[in-house]
Amino acid sequence: MKVMRRIPVTALEPGLVLAKTIFGDRGEVLLAKGATLTQGSIRALRRRGFRAVYVRDGLADDIEPIDVVSEHVRAIAVKRMHDLFAMVQHAARTSAEKGKQDLLLPAKWEKLWERLYRDIENIIDDVMEAETLDGLVTLKSHDNYTFTHSIDVAIGAIGLGKVIGLDRWDLHQLALSSLLHDIGKIYVQQEILNKPGPLTVDEWEIIKKHPEWGYETIRKMPIEEIFPKHVALQHHERQDGSGYPRGLKGSNKIARSLWERFSPDRILLVTEIIQVADVYCALSSDRPHRPAYPPDQAVAQMREMAGPHLNRELVTLFLRLVPTFPVGITVRVREGKWRGYRGVVSKVSPLAPDRPVVRILVDPQGEFVSPFEIDLQKEKEIQIASVFDLTTPLPDEE
Numbered sequence: 549m550k551v552m553r554r555i556p557v558t559a560l561e562p563g564l565v566l567a568k569t570i571f572g573d574r575g576e577v578l579l580a581k582g583a584t585l586t587q588g589s590i591r592a593l594r595r596r597g598f599r600a601v602y603v604r605d606g607l608a609d610d611i612e613p614i615d616v617v618s619e620h621v622r623a624i625a626v627k628r629m630h631d632l633f634a635m636v637q638h639a640a641r642t643s644a645e646k647g648k649q650d651l652l653l654p655a656k657w658e659k660l661w662e663r664l665y666r667d668i669e670n671i672i673d674d675v676m677e678a679e680t681l682d683g684l685v686t687l688k689s690h691d692n693y694t695f696t697h698s699i700d701v702a703i704g705a706i707g708l709g710k711v712i713g714l715d716r717w718d719l720h721q722l723a724l725s726s727l728l729h730d731i732g733k734i735y736v737q738q739e740i741l742n743k744p745g746p747l748t749v750d751e752w753e754i755i756k757k758h759p760e761w762g763y764e765t766i767r768k769m770p771i772e773e774i775f776p777k778h779v780a781l782q783h784h785e786r787q788d789g790s791g792y793p794r795g796l797k798g799s800n801k802i803a804r805s806l807w808e809r810f811s812p813d814r815i816l817l818v819t820e821i822i823q824v825a826d827v828y829c830a831l832s833s834d835r836p837h838r839p840a841y842p843p844d845q846a847v848a849q850m851r852e853m854a855g856p857h858l859n860r861e862l863v864t865l866f867l868r869l870v871p872t873f874p875v876g877i878t879v880r881v882r883e884g885k886w887r888g889y890r891g892v893v894s895k896v897s898p899l900a901p902d903r904p905v906v907r908i909l910v911d912p913q914g915e916f917v918s919p920f921e922i923d924l925q926k927e928k929e930i931q932i933a934s935v936f937d938l939t940t941p942l943p944d945e946e
């Protein structure tokens with residue numbers, strides 16, 4: 549009996565086998581699926597800032613995590629994003645040195661942009677086929693955060709755009725805007741972006757500049773699309789007007805009146821879609837100052853942010869797409885029969901994303917039992933919650 553599952557890097561031991569490929573900041577394979585972990589590779593994972601990985605440890609190896617977008621398509625896109633950001637950063641520096649206002653991009657820019665177009669088409673194709681957005685958020689290290697994050701956001705935004713019936717052209721705009729939304733961060737020092745502790749007031753002021761810097765940068769890029777620059781500028785605005793930099797507002801609705809559509813103090817729909825995906829992906833990712841929120845807690849946070857911060861109608865639709873308990877995560881039974889037992893999510897139905905099938909592996913005393921599955925769609929009284937690991941002792945059960 550085997551299970552593939554997500555475990556924290558702190559709990560890794562030499563000899564465990566990786567169940568998902570780990571990519572570096574250029575989309576290169578750091579450790580391939582199937583590789584056996586050694587003391588050295590575990591140290592390297594920690595150093596690069598990974599907090600969790602998927603392993604096969606003989607407990608649940610037949611449970612395959614789901615990828616919305618194939619590993620191949622994603623790896624190519626990460627590499628492209630790396631190249632694109634590097635090229636823009638270089639151009640910005642050269643322009644500044646020469647005292648030029650415009651962005652001095654090299655001739656190979658056009659090829660790169662064309663290729664990015666093709667990558668986006670591949671991503672859209674994959675998302676169109678996916679039933680849910682399980683596996684949306686990938687594992688990240690410090691140095692590839694912005695690229696991988698932007699791709700996660702694009703996938704989430706395309707998924708949500710598909711649900712509200714956007715056409716292919718709109719989806720393409722969404723994807724492009726997602727990929728560029730944080731490009732202003734190229735002007736923020738890595739030490740601030742990767743700071744493990746709380747930011748000082750001054751550091752925070754610098755971070756808060758990235759929407760405007762992003763807008764200015766994209767405005768100078770030789771591209772026809774009009775949305776990316778506005779999304780970069782607006783993506784930290786909030787429905788209630790408490791966001792930055794301009795304090796724009798939203799109506800918490802998807803449909804908008806003609807007036808709203810052209811009002812300069814309203815957040816654009818394309819931005820609101822990307823914000824929902826952005827916040828979800830950020831919550832679900834390990835960050836230097838905190839570990840990832842487990843999926844059920846990320847969902848709970850999203851519900852709270854719907855209204856004041858995020859467009860409520862969009863959040864409702866989005867939460868139907870992302871499973872509360874994705875395949876491969878560790879959970880414990882909180883209520884009902886089997887209370888206190890722990891196991892791994894083995895199956896999720898798109899019709900009931902919060903009622904998965906769970907493979908029970910460990911009893912309340914932390915002893916392994918002979919595995920069996922419970923289907924939460926049938927066992928209605930059972931409630932589960934995500935948990936750090938299968939065997940780490942829990943603080944007092946509520």
Ligand SMILES: [Fe+2]
Nearest residue numbers: 729730758783
């Ligand atoms: Fe941002």
Ligand SMILES: [Fe+2]
Nearest residue numbers: 697729730826
């Ligand atoms: Fe973001």
